Amino acid sequence: MRYSMSTTGIGRQAVYSNAILWILAFSRVSVVSALGLPQPTGPYHVGVIKHTIEYFNPNDPLAPNNISTAFLATIFYPTSQKPEGEPKPYLNPETAAFYEETWNYTSGTLGSITSTVQKDAPFLKGSVGKSSHPTILFGPGGGGPPVEGNTILLSELASYGYAIIGLDHPFEQPFLRYPNGTGVIGADIDYNNAELITTIYNTRLVDNNVFLERLPELVRELKAPFNITHIGALGYSLGGAAAMGSMYDHSHLVSGLNLDGSLFGRPNSTASDVKRPVLLLASQGHSGEGEIHDSSWTTFLAWQTGYVRELSITGTTHHDFCDDTFWKTIEGTDPTTGPIDGNRQVRILNTFVKAFFDFTLLGRNSSILDAPSPEWPEIVFHNISRSA
Numbered sequence: 034m035r036y037s038m039s040t041t042g043i044g045r046q047a048v049y050s051n052a053i054l055w056i057l058a059f060s061r062v063s064v065v066s067a068l069g070l071p072q073p074t075g076p077y078h079v080g081v082i083k084h085t086i087e088y089f090n091p092n093d094p095l096a097p098n099n100i101s102t103a104f105l106a107t108i109f110y111p112t113s114q115k116p117e118g119e120p121k122p123y124l125n126p127e128t129a130a131f132y133e134e135t136w137n138y139t140s141g142t143l144g145s146i147t148s149t150v151q152k153d154a155p156f157l158k159g160s161v162g163k164s165s166h167p168t169i170l171f172g173p174g175g176g177g178p179p180v181e182g183n184t185i186l187l188s189e190l191a192s193y194g195y196a197i198i199g200l201d202h203p204f205e206q207p208f209l210r211y212p213n214g215t216g217v218i219g220a221d222i223d224y225n226n227a228e229l230i231t232t233i234y235n236t237r238l239v240d241n242n243v244f245l246e247r248l249p250e251l252v253r254e255l256k257a258p259f260n261i262t263h264i265g266a267l268g269y270s271l272g273g274a275a276a277m278g279s280m281y282d283h284s285h286l287v288s289g290l291n292l293d294g295s296l297f298g299r300p301n302s303t304a305s306d307v308k309r310p311v312l313l314l315a316s317q318g319h320s321g322e323g324e325i326h327d328s329s330w331t332t333f334l335a336w337q338t339g340y341v342r343e344l345s346i347t348g349t350t351h352h353d354f355c356d357d358t359f360w361k362t363i364e365g366t367d368p369t370t371g372p373i374d375g376n377r378q379v380r381i382l383n384t385f386v387k388a389f390f391d392f393t394l395l396g397r398n399s400s401i402l403d404a405p406s407p408e409w410p411e412i413v414f415h416n417i418s419r420s421a
Contacts, residue, residue: 068363069120070148070185070356071379075192077111080154083212084108084251086200088243094232095204095220104240105201105209106251107180109191110259111166112154120147123184127208127216132178135207136357136367143360150188159258162249166194167263167287167394170245170279172237172272173199174294174355175230176222179206182356183269189383195390196259197267198248200240205233230271234297237275245283263287265390269354270294277333280307288312288393290386292354293319296329305333310340310393312402313416314385316353317371320345320415334416340393342402343416346381348373354382373411381411 073079084106093101122129122144129144171187173180180187180199187197201209203217210216223229249261266289268276273294280286281299288310299305313320313334319327320343334343350371352358361367362375388399400406405414 068146070123070146070188071359071376072149073189073192074383075111075189075194077157077192077194078114078116078154079150079188079191080110080112080114080152080156081150081188082108082110082153082255084255085211085213086240086244086247086251088240090236090239093204093236094229095202095222095236097204101203103211104203105180105211106244107199107201108196109150109184109187109199110196110257111157111191111194112151113157114151114154116149116151120149122146123148123150124181125208125210125216127210127218128177128179128181131207132182132357132360136352136360136369138360138364138366142364146360146363148184148188150184156255156257161256161258162252162261164194164196164258164260166196166260167265167390168248168260169195169197169265169267169390170241170276170286171197171199172241172268172275173201173206174269175205175233175271176219176224177206178355178357179209185356185359185379186382186386190387190390193387196257198244200237200244202233202236202240205236231297234271234274234278237271238278238298241275241279242282245279245285263394265290265394267386267390268292268294270351274300277307277311280309280311288390290314290389292382292386293351295327296333300333301329302332303336305336306338308339310389311337312342312344312385312389314354314382315343315345315415316349316351317345317347319351320413337418341416341418342389343414344385345413345415346373346378347411347413349378349411353378358382377411381409384409385412 087103090101179201204220207219252259266276266286269292273291276289277300290312293316348371352369358375358378361370391397
């Protein structure tokens with residue numbers, strides 16, 4: 034199994050005390066020059082807004098007393114407003130400090146990275162609940178990085194008109210900060226406990242279900258021109274598994290893309306056919322029939338009757354499917370990333386994820402999804418079935 038890492042309602046949630054994390058975030062001293070994330074390439078600038086989704090869950094496997102009362106939605110969207118002033122650090126300092134320590138980066142390296150994504154920027158003009166571009170629901174890796182640690186890909190999609198809504202579950206991620214300022218530090222998770230990971234996965238499905246049911250209400254509240262009927266499902270690692278798992282219960286999830294995530298539950302069974310377009314995009318060795326290939330993907334693919342693409346990217350590991358692939362270009366000290374050049378991997382991910390959703394949600398043909406090409410020699414095609 035593969036996992037990435039080894040406003041009122043939130044006020045009722047317990048907040049973990051973790052002195053070590055706070056010390057890492059605020060007391061370690063280093064001198065690091067600020068660097069910026071790769072700029073989105075689309076015609077729009079990008080805004081971001083965070084929203085607390087209140088939901089009482091009495092069966093949360095990680096929350097104190099197994100009770101959680103909210104989760105966090107982070108929305109990336111197109112805006113016509115140009116960024117002003119100096120770019121700001123894009124990661125919460127607690128999040129940056131955690132991954133600097135855990136993934137072997139020098140203190141201050143990740144916390145210094147800036148972004149031109151604009152907090153609370155105005156939406157594009159348009160009718161509430163309607164857009165010519167679909168919405169994409171995103172899930173991050175199990176245990177992280179949280180949604181903010183996938184900003185490069187999500188802001189790239191937003192710069193082309195998509196609204197992308199990422200969901201973070203409290204206590205699962207190392208650190209989350211809600212819009213009211215409350216910080217929630219994650220629980221210690223045993224990633225070798227298959228039963229616990231399956232329970233966390235099921236909690237992801239609950240969050241996705243709750244959010245999709247409330248999306249029209251949220252869009253009306255925000256007065257946002259977001260599409261609420263034509264939605265793509267996207268996720269990395271455990272989030273990719275949940276993207277696939279959520280498609281069975283929601284017909285308005287038109288297509289699904291799994292970034293290197295092992296599958297659980299129904300997707301890993303003979304009842305796995307989603308009858309809609311899917312792309313499984315894997316790290317080297319995850320696909321195919323080698324000794325370390327993922328048998329859950331084999332099961333899932335065997336029962337699909339719709340459009341399917343299974344591709345892998347040579348030179349990558351699991352961590353190359355989030356912002357960590359760019360972080361390693363600043364300081365190549367994370368031993369869990371692959372040899373592929375991080376900037377090249379950013380380009381591959383941005384291009385192929387966008388091509389899939391452009392094709393399945395907007396009907397725009399893209400030949401890069403159909404066969405190997407000299408422009409993309411790193412892409413290995415393992416499974417191609419059906420036309421759209």
